[in-house]
Amino acid sequence: MKKYLxxxxxxxxxxxxxxxxxxxxxxxEEVDADTIILDADQYVRFETTKGxxxxxxxxxxxxxxxxxxxxxxxxxxxxxxFFGVQKGYKIQCGDVKSKNAKPGQTIGIxxxxxxxRIEGEVNPWKFYHKxxxxxxxxxxxxxxxxxxxxxxxxxxxxxxxxxxxxEKIINKRYRQAVKxxxxxxxxxxxxxxxxxxxxxKISKLNDQLNDQADAIMKTRKQFTYSPEQIxxxxxxxxxxxxxxxxxxFGEISEGMDVVEAISKxxxxxxxxxxxxxxxxxxxxxxxx
Numbered sequence: 438m439k440k441y442l443x444x445x446x447x448x449x450x451x452x453x454x455x456x457x458x459x460x461x462x463x464x465x466e467e468v469d470a471d472t473i474i475l476d477a478d479q480y481v482r483f484e485t486t487k488g489x490x491x492x493x494x495x496x497x498x499x500x501x502x503x504x505x506x507x508x509x510x511x512x513x514x515x516x517x518x519f520f521g522v523q524k525g526y527k528i529q530c531g532d533v534k535s536k537n538a539k540p541g542q543t544i545g546i547x548x549x550x551x552x553x554r555i556e557g558e559v560n561p562w563k564f565y566h567k568x569x570x571x572x573x574x575x576x577x578x579x580x581x582x583x584x585x586x587x588x589x590x591x592x593x594x595x596x597x598x599x600x601x602x603x604e605k606i607i608n609k610r611y612r613q614a615v616k617x618x619x620x621x622x623x624x625x626x627x628x629x630x631x632x633x634x635x636x637x638k639i640s641k642l643n644d645q646l647n648d649q650a651d652a653i654m655k656t657r658k659q660f661t662y663s664p665e666q667i668x669x670x671x672x673x674x675x676x677x678x679x680x681x682x683x684x685x686f687g688e689i690s691e692g693m694d695v696v697e698a699i700s701k702x703x704x705x706x707x708x709x710x711x712x713x714x715x716x717x718x719x720x721x722x723x724x725x
Contacts, residue, residue, distance in 0.1 A: 470510035473503050480690065480723040481509050485519075487699050487715045490692025491723070492571050492589075498558040501573050501686035504584060506722050513585075514720035519699055520545045522709040525593050526676065528699050529574070529709075530717065531586035538710075545586075545708030554581040557684050561607060564685035565666055566590050567675040569696070571687040580614070582684050589689060591700050592675035600662050600670065600677060607660045607681035616650040 479494045479502060494502040508514060516536045521529025535544040555573065557580035566572065567590065574586035620627075623642060630638050660681070662670075670677055689696060702711035 470507050473499075474506075475499065479506055481505055481720055482723055483514070483692075483720045484718040485695065485699075485715055486718065488692060488695035490695045491690050492687045493690040494571075494687040495564065495685075497560075497563070498684060498686035500555050501558055501582065501684050504555055504573075505587065505686070508585075509720045509722050512719075514717050517717045518544055518710065519715045519717075520708045520710045521588060522700055522702060522704040522711045524700050524704075525591055526700070527588045527590050527592075528696060529586060529588040531574070531583070533585065541706070542710075543706045543708055544710055553584050555584055555684075557581055558686060559681060559684050561660060561680040562663075565662075565675070566592065566677060566679045566683075566685065567666075567669050567688075568592050568673050569689035569693050570675065570685050571689065572679070572683040572685045575683050589696050590676050590679075591697055594672070594674040595670040595677055597667050597671040600667060603677050603680065604659075604661055608654075610681050611657075611660070612650055612654050615653050616646055619649055619653075620646055 476496060478496050481492045481494065483490050483492070492505070494505060496502065513533065514530070517530055517532065518535040518538060519528055519530045520532060520535065521527060529545070532544050538544050554576055557575070559580065564570070570590045572588055572590070573582035574588065575582055623646075627639060627642070630636075662677075669675070699711060699715050702713070702715065704710065705712050
């Protein structure tokens with residue numbers, strides 16, 4: 438049974454602080470855009486000028502899932518254009534300004550123009566950049582996503598003997614995140630030492646923080662790809678170089694051929710705007 442919680446104030450606090458697959462849509466007045474479904478996968482249908490596809494949103498990534506549901510219910514994606522088109526790699530969208538873009542105009546929003554951020558739900562142990570994965574673009578602030586841009590992975594088959602190197606990269610990122618978190622309380626002191634050229638004090642503290650970070654990492658599970666992930670990357674493909682960096686919150690459940698067809702269009706301009714343009718006619722939540 439699905440649980441509902443009404444009201445955007447709680448949603449916004451969450452965002453800042455921390456089912457029927459083939460059915461029809463419910464009229465807007467019947468389902469409020471800010472209604473949160475707490476314990477279910479949800480589906481969003483995208484009708485485009487190149488064809489249609491459906492995204493299954495994971496219940497385990499509620500912040501990103503609800504963000505897309507809310508935006509779709511408000512018509513945010515309607516009339517937007519795709520950009521970030523890279524053949525055999527990904528397609529991207531989420532620029533509200535693309536609705537009125539002139540021919541040849543570069544589209545693809547600056548993340549600083551987003552109204553809010555979403556706390557990261559990065560979990561490469563379970564959600565990774567396999568073919569058809571849907572992820573949210575990140576911000577310059579560590580472990581936060583933009584509120585608007587999302588991408589869909591096409592990817593290519595991976596040489597599985599390269600995955601151990603990617604595991605090391607991911608674990609190195611986690612180790613750096615740990616060090617950053619334990620360094621933060623010392624930030625003011627470090628700035629003062631830098632001001633007065635106290636290099637020895639900074640070096641000593643840095644050594645201490647490195648030791649603390651290493652000790653913490655020894656207590657935590659290190660990331661390794663599962664046999665299932667290795668098999669999927671090797672046989673079906675994806676983009677493992679993005680694992681551990683971005684929040685994967687869904688996957689294509691229908692219409693992957695449309696996604697791939699969009700990715701094959703000639704890309705123009707700085708952000709890979711396809712030629713001809715591909716427009717989202719409408720995006721809507723498939724309501725139960």
